Amino acid sequence: MPREYRIQQHRGPASGIDYQAELNESQYSAVTSPPGAALVIAGAGSGKTRTLTYRVAYLLDNGIPPENILLLTFTNKAAREMLERVSALVSTDTNRLWGGTFHSIGNRILRLNAQRLGYQRGFSIMDREDQKDLMESVLAGAELDVGNYRFPKADVLIEMFSLALNVCVSLHELIEERYPYFGPVEESIQKVRELYERKKQETNTMDFDDLLVRVVDLLRDNVDVREYYQRQFQFVLVDEYQDTNKLQCDMVDLLCGENGNLMVVGDDAQSIYSWRGADVGNILNFQRRYPKAKTFKIETNYRSVPEVLALANASIANNSAQIPKTLLPARSGGKMTPALVSVDTPSAQAAFVAQRILELHEEGVELDEIAVLYRAHFHSLEIQMELTSRGIPFQITSGLRFFEQAHVKDVAAFMKFAVNRRDEVSFMRLVRLLPGVGNASASRMWSAWLASDGVKDGPLAQKFSALLMALPAPKKAQETWQQYAWTLDELVDEVGTPVAPASMIHSVTEGVYGDYMRTKFKNAEQREQDLDQLSAFASRFSDATEFLSQLALLTGVDTEGNQPGAQPQEKEAVTLTTTHQAKGLEWKIVFAVWLADGMFPHRRAIDDGGPEALEEERRLFYVTVTRAKDELYLVFPVINHQARDGNVLQRASRFIEELPDELVDPWKITAGW
DNA sequence: GTTCGTTGCCTTTTT
DNA sequence: GGCAACGAAC
Numbered sequence: 280m281p282r283e284y285r286i287q288q289h290r291g292p293a294s295g296i297d298y299q300a301e302l303n304e305s306q307y308s309a310v311t312s313p314p315g316a317a318l319v320i321a322g323a324g325s326g327k328t329r330t331l332t333y334r335v336a337y338l339l340d341n342g343i344p345p346e347n348i349l350l351l352t353f354t355n356k357a358a359r360e361m362l363e364r365v366s367a368l369v370s371t372d373t374n375r376l377w378g379g380t381f382h383s384i385g386n387r388i389l390r391l392n393a394q395r396l397g398y399q400r401g402f403s404i405m406d407r408e409d410q411k412d413l414m415e416s417v418l419a420g421a422e423l424d425v426g427n428y429r430f431p432k433a434d435v436l437i438e439m440f441s442l443a444l445n446v447c448v449s450l451h452e453l454i455e456e457r458y459p460y461f462g463p464v465e466e467s468i469q470k471v472r473e474l475y476e477r478k479k480q481e482t483n484t485m486d487f488d489d490l491l492v493r494v495v496d497l498l499r500d501n502v503d504v505r506e507y508y509q510r511q512f513q514f515v516l517v518d519e520y521q522d523t524n525k526l527q528c529d530m531v532d533l534l535c536g537e538n539g540n541l542m543v544v545g546d547d548a549q550s551i552y553s554w555r556g557a558d559v560g561n562i563l564n565f566q567r568r569y570p571k572a573k574t575f576k577i578e579t580n581y582r583s584v585p586e587v588l589a590l591a592n593a594s595i596a597n598n599s600a601q602i603p604k605t606l607l608p609a610r611s612g613g614k615m616t617p618a619l620v621s622v623d624t625p626s627a628q629a630a631f632v633a634q635r636i637l638e639l640h641e642e643g644v645e646l647d648e649i650a651v652l653y654r655a656h657f658h659s660l661e662i663q664m665e666l667t668s669r670g671i672p673f674q675i676t677s678g679l680r681f682f683e684q685a686h687v688k689d690v691a692a693f694m695k696f697a698v699n700r701r702d703e704v705s706f707m708r709l710v711r712l713l714p715g716v717g718n719a720s721a722s723r724m725w726s727a728w729l730a731s732d733g734v735k736d737g738p739l740a741q742k743f744s745a746l747l748m749a750l751p752a753p754k755k756a757q758e759t760w761q762q763y764a765w766t767l768d769e770l771v772d773e774v775g776t777p778v779a780p781a782s783m784i785h786s787v788t789e790g791v792y793g794d795y796m797r798t799k800f801k802n803a804e805q806r807e808q809d810l811d812q813l814s815a816f817a818s819r820f821s822d823a824t825e826f827l828s829q830l831a832l833l834t835g836v837d838t839e840g841n842q843p844g845a846q847p848q849e850k851e852a853v854t855l856t857t858t859h860q861a862k863g864l865e866w867k868i869v870f871a872v873w874l875a876d877g878m879f880p881h882r883r884a885i886d887d888g889g890p891e892a893l894e895e896e897r898r899l900f901y902v903t904v905t906r907a908k909d910e911l912y913l914v915f916p917v918i919n920h921q922a923r924d925g926n927v928l929q930r931a932s933r934f935i936e937e938l939p940d941e942l943v944d945p946w947k948i949t950a951g952w
Numbered sequence: 953g954t955t956c957g958t959t960g961c962c963t964t965t966t967t
Numbered sequence: 968g969g970c971a972a973c974g975a976a977c
Binding site: 552720832881 | 953954955956963964965966967
């Protein structure tokens with residue numbers, strides 16, 4: 280009798296990845312888990328991103344087409360890096376994959392449905408500053424009667440409206456709970472909100488919140504649209520889920536549907552965005568919302584030495600609300616206990632950090648393996664000065680973003696107006712660049728524009744120059760205004776369709792803005808280079824609308840590629856950043872500075888935030904220390920010089936005081952700085 | 953009435 | 968570097 284012998288077909292992954300070998304047990308089971316809802320609770324440094332990256336690779340390996348995968352992150356950078364890593368793993372074209380921030384995915388879906396939403400010619404996106412301009416213009420025309428009561432400024436109003444939307448509560452509730460002192464003027468606030476919403480409609484614009492709110496409304500109100508996307512997105516993955524707010528949570532739920540294949544990854548101990556509406560409840564109640572969900576815990580930390588991890592664990596243990604986790608170190612230690620460095624003054628602090636960086640560098644540590652982390656941007660001031668004077672190169676994720684700088688916004692205003700002729704904010708911005716034109720003249724010109732044929736949708740009635748020269752510009756501005764008008768002619772073709780974005784930028788700088796810059800800014804040359812960079816970035820786009828929305832949605836001036844047109848970083852440099860922006864990153868050496876009570880935790884969290892605010896600050900501290908792989912320096916200045924009260928003595932942060940003594944090693948700093 | 957420069961005070965975190 | 972308040976200049 281012949282022996283039966285069946286050849287087992289090898290059904291290994293097309294990419295040849297040996298998932299079992301490359302991942303630990305819990306990572307492996309999460310990555311290869313069958314379709315369905317899954318919650319991955321992963322501690323700091325345990326390979327959260329790695330797990331998600333391999334999950335995407337695994338899906339592609341199993342024949343899921345990339346366009347059926349939706350990957351949601353909080354920053355563009357996180358999305359880009361994850362997709363790059365996936366590309367390195369598998370050969371599939373990841374450009375077809377839907378990966379990006381909540382806002383950018385929202386933008387994409389809304390653009391595809393713009394007609395249905397009543398935006399015949401698309402819409403422009405306002406950033407915070409544009410939003411503020413629009414709000415101020417609303418306030419100017421609102422004719423409010425608030426008697427002797429204090430009325431919130433534009434910034435505060437924006438924050439209120441935004442928060443209400445993001446946590447899905449009514450404005451009334453929000454005012455009652457968080458802004459009781461504005462109770463007496465609530466009616467006026469409501470009125471302003473209506474006017475603001477109307478104004479956005481009239482000007483064809485959306486703010487950041489609209490990108491989420493309108494997607495959620497679209498999906499909720501239209502079964503066909505909802506089902507379309509639920510079919511399209513067979514697999515939905517969300518990174519940093521602990522930082523989602525109600526709105527983002529709803530967006531995810533609607534996009535994948537109740538029985539969808541949703542995998543969320545997060546760590547409740549790293550939830551640091553409740554001030555902008557993030558709700559840890561989303562991750563804590565996930566199992567309840569998706570009863571069939573599987574939970575995976577990843578509790579091995581690959582990043583930090585045991586000494587750093589022990590400190591982090593001890594610190595976070597002081598928080599009451601959390602999912603219990605025991606984070607175990609995979610690495611061995613024994614080299615260094617985290618240093619507790621108390622110095623006299625902020626400048627001594629800067630000197631210590633700079634000197635220690637130089638020593639480490641001499642010992643062979645690369646500068647890009649070193650980071651200085653702090654609570655607030657202004658904490659970096661002395662350190663920036665010290666590093667500069669000692670010639671230590673550093674890169675900083677500053678408060679001001681590339682596209683928020685005046686010259687970038689000015690040029691963008693020309694472009695935005697050419698693309699969207701109802702864009703009041705951009706119009707006002709560009710006419711106010713004219714000599715002798717302030718708010719009053721600009722308003723008059725805008726009213727005249729609204730009454731003209733130019734504002735109408737569809738092909739441009741006449742040339743821009745003809746239409747614009749008919750507006751009432753003050754005498755002093757006439758000559759320049761003529762040039763602006765001619766410049767705008769160059770931004771569109773005969774029927775008013777925008778030309779390529781790079782050529783628009785060229786026209787604006789060559790036409791009028793270059794001259795303006797040279798008279799207005801001391802560092803005009805630097806700014807011209809910025810605009811060259813912007814132009815280089817723009818040349819990747821053929822469509823002006825697409826370019827402008829990308830510009831608005833781009834995150835900070837951080838690393839290569841993210842900043843428009845930035846050259847790849849060649850020189851190694853120390854990183855200076857806030858902890859919020861350091862989320863998900865790691866360095867061999869971390870200096871945590873300004874660890875004085877009142878600075879970190881922030882004074883406001885101590886005084887009027889209640890216990891939850893303090894726990895959030897502690898999570899922020901936890902995130903700070905868990906960025907460190909090898910060495911951690913906790914630094915605080917004893918004396919802080921304040922403008923008002925002179926020299927003030929500071930105590931170490933309560934987050935340090937509460938730690939067991941043996942977990943830190945006090946360094947004695949002797950004079951001579 | 954409107955624009956525009958000066959001065960003094962303050963500065964959390966961000967898609 | 969932003970913002971409000973003030974005052975000079977048009």
